[in-house]
Amino acid sequence: MNKDNVTVEIERLLEKEDYELIDLKFGRANNKTLLQVFMDKKGDADITLDECGDWSSKIGSYFDDSDLVGDSYILEISSPGLDRVIKKEKDFIRFVGRKVKVKLKSPYKGSRVYREGLKGFEDGSVVLSNELKFKIEDIMEVRLEPTEGIS
Numbered sequence: 001m002n003k004d005n006v007t008v009e010i011e012r013l014l015e016k017e018d019y020e021l022i023d024l025k026f027g028r029a030n031n032k033t034l035l036q037v038f039m040d041k042k043g044d045a046d047i048t049l050d051e052c053g054d055w056s057s058k059i060g061s062y063f064d065d066s067d068l069v070g071d072s073y074i075l076e077i078s079s080p081g082l083d084r085v086i087k088k089e090k091d092f093i094r095f096v097g098r099k100v101k102v103k104l105k106s107p108y109k110g111s112r113v114y115r116e117g118l119k120g121f122e123d124g125s126v127v128l129s130n131e132l133k134f135k136i137e138d139i140m141e142v143r144l145e146p147t148e149g150i151s
Helices: 003-015 049-066 089-094
Strands: 019-029 032-041 073-078 099-108 111-122 125-128 133-135 139-144
Touching (some): 032 049, 099 125, 099 133
Antiparallel strands (some): 099 111
16 A cells, blocks of 8 residues: 555545545554544535545545555544644645644754744745744644634
């Protein structure tokens, strides 16, 4: 199983119906491949539990028919949650003004974690409200802080 191939196929399935892949995680559970698909609707509407159930059936059937994943797997479909991961440039732009938690791969000024307002995305870098700017390749993860906004 190739993670890139699985990602491309899931994105292709979702985009046909105005949904998007937010994140995809692979792991192991009970001697099976574990695929965790975090997805959302395009636009401002949130995905519902029923929609996650529907997509679990659709994606599971596709995997079974295509043999893309292999013999035995566990598929989990869920919303990205309030503390969603932000990876794509369009999402950094979408969530400008929101508070984020940035985890760096290596410490900067003695810290690997910064909680700040998201100011923007420029030239492949995340810009925070305290004027810090981190290149995307230096970042381990960016998540929304589960708050309504920043002051």
